[in-house]
Amino acid sequence: MATKRSQLEHYRRSLLNRVTANASFVEYIENCLSREDEAAKYSFHKVMVHNWSGTEAQLFDTLSEYCNTAIIPVMFSSQSEITSFYTSSLGLILRLIKVDFMFPFQRNMFNVDILFNDKNSVDCFQNTVTIEDIVCGVVSRRFSEKCELDLSNFCNDPEFVDKKISFYKITLLSHFKILMLRMGRDTKSLILSENNLSQVPLDILNFFIKGDLTSINLSNNNIPSLQELFRISSKIEKLWLEGNPLCEDIDSIEYIKNIAIKFPRLSELDGIKVNQHGWSFPFFRNYLSTPDKKTKMVVEKFLALYFTYYDDKSNRKIDSFYDIAAALTMMSNFTEDEEQEIPQYGQCTRNILNPQKRRFTLYNQKIYRGRQAVVNQLANLPPCQHDPTSFTIDVTLHNNKSLFLIVDGVYREENHNSIKQPDYRYYQFRRSFVFKVEVVKSKYSYFITNEIFSVTWASKDVIKACFQNPIRNLNDLCLIYPDPDESEAVIKAFMHITHLKKSEAEARLRIESWDIRNALKVFMSHYQTNKISFDKFIEDDDFSDTSSLIDDDIDHID
Known part of the structure; x- marks a missing residue:
């Protein structure tokens, strides 16, 4: 242990560039990565980029893509011709050394310098703590007793701001796999509003879709169109999208139809509950004066x-x-x-x-x-x-x-x-x-x-x-004022699934306003409690597998 610390102190504030970075230094960093010792956890290295003309986020995205490693910078600064930040990522340092400190797309310039082990976590955060510890703490505090994970405006969390951590995009959370797997297992409602998202962050949501997630809030982001609204999970029941460009200049009926196709179990959209009659109001026919x-x-x-x-x-x-x-x-x-x-x-x-x-x-x-x-x-x-x-x-x-x-x-x-x-x-x-x-x-x-x-x-x-005429529901399998051919088709399907006689099948469908899903659920409940007499069924049928058959059909309908 003393040897490791002495090595770390030996390299403290070493200036790395194309001339000073040698094979022994590369070997030391590789050993640190394999052992996960203090240099890999609590040391922070200053990366200095010369003549960067883009934005802060563009710099981190470019470096992250070029070096194939996640970057969560600390103490970002831009002065004169030098843009600098601190990182605890030895993977980034090692990659920059191996590419001879040549910045991507500017290979004629040796324009990156590194001050190795310039600070430790106490210098940066007044505590012996890792970036991972801080991120895990922030995420855990945003999880409520109601199993709601509030990641709204996550990148500007007060703790990140106070510690000068540039968590510049929320999708960085996908690199904290153990944390996200744990949160994905328990989360029922996920709030991702106000994160400047241009599309649904599937790399984050993949941790949640196998759990109990039924509600997601994507409001007040920058999702431009419904094409960027990928299907998240068939279990989603509540969805918020208001405040995104996709909600502007779009016909409300088309908006609802397209979302209903992607989320078939949706029961609430933008905070508006979907009642038994559906989203859409009927066409208003009773104009006392007919307008243009x-x-x-x-x-x-x-x-x-x-x-x-x-x-x-x-x-x-x-x-x-x-x-x-x-x-x-x-x-x-x-x-x-x-x-x-x-x-x-x-x-x-x-x-x-x-x-x-x-x-x-x-x-x-x-x-x-x-x-x-x-x-x-x-x-x-x-x-x-x-x-x-x-x-x-x-x-x-x-x-x-x-x-x-x-x-x-x-x-x-x-x-x-x-x-x-x-x-x-x-x-x-x-x-x-x-x-x-x-x-x-x-x-x-x-x-x-x-x-x-x-x-x-x-x-x-x-x-x-009043309150007699149903409104067409985009989610329910029901007929609105069916004509004889439509009702006959549904009756035959219901008879095929339940083995009921035609008169009984038609009566049950009428009671449920021709909603075949509700009619099947009621039938299943009555059948399991022996509330249906045998004379209601088609004779000489074997009902040994009826229960499983009905369950399969109901699942298929859902």
Whole structure:
């Protein structure tokens, strides 16, 4: 041990270049690498590059590729004609010696010098620690009890900044194989936002796809198109992509279709939950006044986005729809007893049944001014679900300056006071929106400046007519209003899998709204608990392998 340390001290601050680096020095470094002694762990060597004209990241990428080794630099500096950094990578030092210190693509210049063992880890970090120890500590602290690994803005982690470590790209984590294998085994949710990624980092994700990873956040990166969005794993259920160039100037339907193809089990996209009816709102047919094609496109996109975000109470993002000086007025016609039962409305609405009671006090004017006040008030309302098939739309004005939009429809809220489960309160609403239109470089932006929100109880007839029509789900295997040929084909497939008689197969499919996957799951549950009588099955069939057959078919469908 003393001999190793004496050798290390002997070479301390040795200047290596094309003249001084000899065979004995190369042999010493190779021995250090094989033994993994102090020179390989805790010593830091200063690399000085002359006349480098590129960026910091370009320098490290070029050296890393040329020398075929990962580089995590420390104390990067660029002064005059010399760019320098410290590294603990003896593999890099050895490679530079073997190529005669000739910088890649500039072989006529001997433009790299190395100050060997110039510092140790105590000099750099005030502690005897390796780069690997620091990286492992940073990653471990970003792992939560909920099995979520937050690697957002990883390269600018405060510890890296404090220790002047240039972790210049997140894909360097792929070189810490033991660490990543351990994290990949336990991680269920992975956050990779704000890392300037231009494509999905498969070299990192390969450590996670064999584990329990079901959620990944790639938001606020630089992924340019869906072509760079490689399929990560068929198990992904939640995905965030907002804030990437691929989300700009793309039709929302095409966006959803392409992502659904890559991630067939997706249940949440950009924080919006996928309900049993799917992502897409239906086409709005009930225009009280038929607008031109441009107006219809604007209105339909607004309604689809706004009410999807609005119904997602856990992650409501409607603030971007409102102007900074927006104003909101809410009105209702509930009785005083009803207002006590639903105080969220009684405290915030102007009641048209008793306008005198609320006329003079400033507080009871029920006008909310400013974007934050409007959004806060809407966020205080109970979670709800709208039925877009109930919407009627009236566009009274649309030009290059303004858009006036009136939306009538129905929504429901879960009644937590009811003994029945589930039970809902149904409301009929009218929301009158006034938009201002801003045009910047031929790009039109719409912001809500005024809104009147009126709400009342929905009648029994209205309740019967709403929340009945499913919306086409891009993930589910179900038919929407099937014609006879379509239903016949699904019935035959269901009969083939289950061996049920035609009448029983058709009845089960109708109950499940022609969703063959749900129908199979219900059938399997009933079959295993002996809830299906033998007269429902086709006679003289052997059911010894039915269970495995159904399981195989369900897995294939998924």
